[in-house]
Amino acid sequence: MTEHTPFAPPTPPRRSTDESVWTTDPAASEPHAEPVAVEHPAEPVAVEAPAEPATAEHPAEPAAVEAPAEATTAEPVLAHAATPAAEQSSHQPGEPAAAHPAVHALAAAHAGQPRRHAPRARVGLRGVMSVALIGLLTGVAGGAGAHLVLDRADLRPADADLPVPDVEHVVDRPSGSVAAIAADVLPSVVSIEVQIGQGGATGSGMILKEDGYILTNNHVVAEAAGGAKVVVTFADGHEQEARVVGATPDYDLAVLKVEESGLVPLVLGDSDAIVVGDSVLAVGSPLGLDATVTTGIVSALHRPVKAGEEAEAAFIDAIQTDAAINPGNSGGPLVNAAGEVIGINSAIAQPPGVAAATGSIGLGFAIPSNQARHTAEQLIETGHATFPVIGVLLDPAYQGEGVRVAESAVQGQAPVTPEGPADLAGIRAGDVILAIDGRPVSQADELIVAIRAKAPGDPVTLRVRTGDDERDVRVVLSEKTSG
CATH class of the missing domain: 2.40.10.120 (Thrombin, subunit H)
Incomplete structure (x- = not known):
């Protein structure tokens, strides 16, 4: 049981x-769920941009530009893509055309920087949902930044647009x-x-x-x-x-x-x-x-x-x-x-x-x-429910075959209820119930569950052993009010 x-x-x-x-x-x-600390792996990075117009003999000293400490890895793309000042000062007359300033900035941001990994956090149920949401938002920001870089550099292929689903098509789920x-x-x-x-x-x-x-x-x-x-x-x-x-x-x-x-x-x-x-x-x-x-x-x-x-x-x-x-x-x-x-x-x-x-x-x-x-x-x-009973107390300490009716009173209650269904069917204290409606039972809870599955007034057939004698007994279940 x-x-x-x-x-x-x-x-x-x-x-x-x-x-x-x-x-x-x-x-x-x-x-x-415990609060989950989501660490931003991006460290402040030094971005080199000319402080003054550069000459061939005296290159300009690099100016340190710090990215926000809490920026995600996607955010520097947006920041570098929107810096027209760096773009205006990055090319001097008479010099060969340089690569796009966003490429310089992105390369400078990562040059020499060791790859860092945020420590793995313990994530509870709500933590998982929060991290997933943050991940989606970060993905949206990163995608927007990359799109802006491609547009500004005129690098977007003409066939970059992917196919879209047919909005009029409805998937048919069979009955x-x-x-x-x-x-x-x-x-x-x-x-x-x-x-x-x-x-x-x-x-x-x-x-x-x-x-x-x-x-x-x-x-x-x-x-x-x-x-x-x-x-x-x-x-x-x-x-x-x-x-x-x-x-x-x-x-x-x-x-x-x-x-x-x-x-x-x-x-x-x-x-x-x-x-x-x-x-x-x-x-x-x-x-x-x-x-x-x-x-x-x-x-x-x-x-x-x-x-x-x-x-x-x-x-x-x-x-x-x-x-x-x-x-x-x-x-x-x-x-x-x-x-x-x-x-x-x-x-x-x-x-x-x-x-x-x-x-x-x-x-x-x-x-x-x-x-x-x-x-x-x-x-x-x-507002109440009833359940069926046969009117016996079962011995929980019994370890043999079947389920045994208690041999003596328990807390003043008789092992077989006088005039109850079992008493009227001839079941006595110490009898062993082997099966109900042909289904063997080996634990007291099994017999109780099988009886509770019925309704008051239903008849059941119990296989009963008294000493060495076995017999089938018909019992009509009585009613007890729940609670």
């Missing part, structure tokens, strides 16, 4: 005893392609921020109904119960404050409501119809990067995933995918090739021994859409 802890702050992540799996809220894992699916899905995916004092947590969500209902993970908005403000950012950039209609930690789902209408909802597909190998897209705002799309396949089905704190753990009969899911993807949709939502991204796995989620390693988990549909309908109608 894989255990998860929510990313949503302020709760720090907890490591399981087996394999660490973490829910995908960014606040517990995303480091704040079912990743680009076509993304274009249909992205307008209905939102970014969610829970504002807590000077900080906050971020996650993702999907439009559930046209009149303002939005589905996300419970752990994304858990802090809203303490009065935190929830803000939803839509695909077109506008924001709306949202209220929590209902939430359940048992299924890690929550429904929000914004005062808007005319929204375009996504369709919740049939998660029972998917198979291992189906293509999927994960859509959301990982690490605060809105409208991010990643692709992969369904890697496995019915993964027993336990997410959250022990007191409020969510037991998920999860869809496993290798589509990249990172902190901040929580609550966003996992979409099939038809553009239908077949899961709600909720958790990622991390290698054993990792104390905090560091990002996708190709093991992500989503709540099946059929479960999400049933729970969301309950949350909208009543």
Whole structure:
């Protein structure tokens, strides 16, 4: 059984005893990017220009002209290209014509200067974006300077203009392609921020109904119960404050409501119809990067995933995918090739021994859409959700085949609830449950997850062993209210 802890702050992540799996809220894992010092490699350079008209016998003394200390490597090109004084004094009557003054200036600026390299800086997420922006701006300035030099020297070839694209040509993305699916899905995916004092947590969500209902993970908005403000950012950039209609930690789902209408909802597909190998897209705002799309396949089905704190753990009969899911993807949709939502991204796995989620390693988990549909309908109608139980306490210390019912009371609670589903079916303390509906179980969490995937009132068939005797037992699940 894989255990998860929510990313949503302020709760720090907890490591399981087996394999660490973490829910995908960014606040517990995303480091704040440190300011990045971008050093300009250009040193002040001495540019030789005649101070006085030169003669053959007495050459003029060179005058030192310093370039600005913070100029980038592209800026000296602009500076030298715009110095007409140097151009006027560089050629004396009767002397052979010299090369263009910009060429002199550029050569003088670099003559004898050692090549310098700026030290490599540690770059965080925001640092990367800042450096990229600076690089683009520098490239624009450098390009403009070089263009000016060529114009002034009349060196620009007549055929320098490159072909331009046909503005009337439209690329056709075939139906079912990743680009076509993304274009249909992205307008209905939102970014969610829970504002807590000077900080906050971020996650993702999907439009559930046209009149303002939005589905996300419970752990994304858990802090809203303490009065935190929830803000939803839509695909077109506008924001709306949202209220929590209902939430359940048992299924890690929550429904929000914004005062808007005319929204375009996504369709919740049939998660029972998917198979291992189906293509999927994960859509959301990982690490605060809105409208991010990643692709992969369904890697496995019915993964027993336990997410959250022990007191409020969510037991998920999860869809496993290798589509990249990172902190901040929580609550966003996992979409099939038809553009239908077949899961709600909720958790990622991390290698054993990792104390905090560091990002996708190709093991992500989503709540099946059929479960999400049933729970969301309950949350909208009543603000609460129910889940099914069989009415037994399981022995976590048991190491044998199957899962054993506790042999004695725990904190005053009987191992088999009197008049509960298991009691009525003849299950007794100490019995071992080997399978549910033909699917073997070897851990307590596996049995709980398999039961939670059902609905109250559903019948299940349990393979039960009492001593050396094995038998199939039909149990009708009862209802318990979440929270």
